[in-house]
Amino acid sequence: MLAAAHAAASTDFFLVYLANIIMQVQLNTIHKQFGSLVANDEISVLFEPGRIYGLLGENGAGKSTLMKILSGYQRPDRGEILLGGAPQHFASPRQALAAGVGMLYQEPLDVPVFTVLENYLLGRAAGGESPRQAARALEALAQRYGFDIDPHEHTSELSMGERQQLELLRLLAGGAQVLILDEPTTGISAEQKDILFASMRTLAREEGKTLILVSHKLDEVQELCDYAFVLRKGRLVGGLPLPCPNQQLVSLMFDELAPRPARRQLGQHAPALSLQSVQVHTGRLELEPVSLQLQAGQVLGLAGLEGSGQELLLRACAGLLPLSGGSLLLGGESQPDWNYPLARQHGVAYLAAGRLEEGLVAGLTLTEHMALVSHTHGLLVDWPQNRKLAEQHISTYQVVGQPESYIENLSGGNQQRFLFAMLPQNLKLILMEHPTRGLDIRSTDWIWEQLDQRRAQGTAILFVSADLDEIAARSDQIAVFSGGRLLRSLPAAETSADELGHLIGGAL
Numbered sequence: 001m002l003a004a005a006h007a008a009a010s011t012d013f014f015l016v017y018l019a020n021i022i023m024q025v026q027l028n029t030i031h032k033q034f035g036s037l038v039a040n041d042e043i044s045v046l047f048e049p050g051r052i053y054g055l056l057g058e059n060g061a062g063k064s065t066l067m068k069i070l071s072g073y074q075r076p077d078r079g080e081i082l083l084g085g086a087p088q089h090f091a092s093p094r095q096a097l098a099a100g101v102g103m104l105y106q107e108p109l110d111v112p113v114f115t116v117l118e119n120y121l122l123g124r125a126a127g128g129e130s131p132r133q134a135a136r137a138l139e140a141l142a143q144r145y146g147f148d149i150d151p152h153e154h155t156s157e158l159s160m161g162e163r164q165q166l167e168l169l170r171l172l173a174g175g176a177q178v179l180i181l182d183e184p185t186t187g188i189s190a191e192q193k194d195i196l197f198a199s200m201r202t203l204a205r206e207e208g209k210t211l212i213l214v215s216h217k218l219d220e221v222q223e224l225c226d227y228a229f230v231l232r233k234g235r236l237v238g239g240l241p242l243p244c245p246n247q248q249l250v251s252l253m254f255d256e257l258a259p260r261p262a263r264r265q266l267g268q269h270a271p272a273l274s275l276q277s278v279q280v281h282t283g284r285l286e287l288e289p290v291s292l293q294l295q296a297g298q299v300l301g302l303a304g305l306e307g308s309g310q311e312l313l314l315r316a317c318a319g320l321l322p323l324s325g326g327s328l329l330l331g332g333e334s335q336p337d338w339n340y341p342l343a344r345q346h347g348v349a350y351l352a353a354g355r356l357e358e359g360l361v362a363g364l365t366l367t368e369h370m371a372l373v374s375h376t377h378g379l380l381v382d383w384p385q386n387r388k389l390a391e392q393h394i395s396t397y398q399v400v401g402q403p404e405s406y407i408e409n410l411s412g413g414n415q416q417r418f419l420f421a422m423l424p425q426n427l428k429l430i431l432m433e434h435p436t437r438g439l440d441i442r443s444t445d446w447i448w449e450q451l452d453q454r455r456a457q458g459t460a461i462l463f464v465s466a467d468l469d470e471i472a473a474r475s476d477q478i479a480v481f482s483g484g485r486l487l488r489s490l491p492a493a494e495t496s497a498d499e500l501g502h503l504i505g506g507a508l
Helices: 002-023 063-070 093-098 116-121 131-144 160-173 190-206 218-224 246-253 310-317 340-345 355-359 366-372 383-396 412-421 441-456 468-474 497-504
Strands: 025-034 037-047 052-056 078-083 086-088 101-104 178-182 210-214 227-232 235-241 271-281 286-295 299-303 325-330 348-351 429-433 460-464 477-482 485-491
Touching: 025 063, 037 063, 037 078, 037 235, 052 063, 052 190, 052 218, 052 246, 063 101, 063 178, 063 210, 093 101, 101 160, 116 131, 116 160, 131 160, 160 190, 190 210, 190 218, 190 497, 210 218, 218 246, 227 246, 235 246, 271 310, 271 460, 286 310, 286 325, 286 460, 286 485, 299 310, 299 468, 299 497, 310 348, 310 429, 310 460, 310 477, 340 348, 355 412, 366 383, 383 412, 412 441, 441 460, 468 497, 477 497
Parallel strands: 052 210, 052 227, 101 178, 178 210, 299 460, 299 477, 348 429, 429 460
Antiparallel strands: 025 037, 025 078, 078 086, 227 235, 271 286, 271 325, 477 485
16 A cells, blocks of 8 residues: 555656646747847747746847747747747747647737627637536636636626736636736736736646746736846846845846936926816716816826726827817817817827827838928928938937838837837927836836926826826826726825725725
8 A cells, every 4th residue: 555655656746747847948049130130139048837937128128029939929030949848839829829838918819899708718629618618617717716707798898907817717728838928917906916916826836837927017026926037138138036136137137227316396387288077978988077187297197997987088188089078178278179180289299008009100110200290391201301310319219220120120118219209399288198018117217207308398298007106106196097987186295006006996
């Protein structure tokens, strides 16, 4: 009997050891280049099962490219991927998932008009599983990780955190043993973040899966991860076991990080924007009457879970959505027929969250973008002059790219820098959706330095952000939204990010 027990124990140990070896991920000399830009320069890393890794680096360091290669979204120019020592050649994310590698993107890849169950089944191989059986399997899987999701609810009604949970369950049901999570805490409440982190610990510690967290939030990386790899300018520059002093990670990520300047105190100024009982109705959400006032030079941050109404308000202020009720005053003057062209004429600029979807044009170079916003009129485009302008803006705004670079080949941070380069001067009001989403510390500070310069000239700033730390640190006043209504307006100096996290989660 003792011999049988020893044999059983040896067998269990061998099975666990074998499973761990199979899930081991090794990237060998991965190289990827876009034109003259080297995104990944001979990167070699090893990810062991049962651990949570942080992947850090400033914007343009190559993190997203490396993870897109691992998840099958892109192919490397050279180098190899090994799972359990076996070479892999992924031609698509589906092939990667079939091999056990899945990626949770910052924006979940779901279909809003489908139900939770329909999204769960989307892309899965057809089999003998009935919808009722699939719903039971989904509910059991959700319960296992502490998620509360109704299989029959439409995905459009879910919060960002619930959509992430659904996407995670889809990946797990698809057989993912290696999970890549890209900025997963963006736009979720404090309670949802706690649930997500608990599920990640369960997946790694209890189930032996390999998790890779791509994030710019060093405190979250320190709290959650066992080890961090750091990329800089396309190269692997080091790695550290965690936790460790934040300064060690920052030193690896950046050549030098300038201290953040103190915020300028705002005195009394004339009103730049006044909203009086403003209402906005769409097919999916009604924004209840909102009254707010924004002074010249003031920064007003709008906080709330996605779909709480703050994006509707911002787009209505930009003239992209009509007001269903109430009135909008700019500089004290009523604007009864407010629209986007009129907003531009009055010195109002709008920066959308979708950089390539709404702000920039994929397939155009930086020079061609300068021609789009050029104020010269005529039948012919002065290409030498626009190229010169592109060069000037690349230098002034520290954009990593060339006048001939296609905008889609730039990192998110460099796309955002170029968007700011295209803004007109002497603006009265800047409206922004998630201005620093996915950006590193240095790029974030740089963008807010540019905004503070405009603020000193009297430009008012109204912005939406899912980063509660950003709202608490950068705003003068904060308006909290929930369920289509303005919940509360608070002075930023008296409000912490943690308090905001609980407020947007429904706490009063």
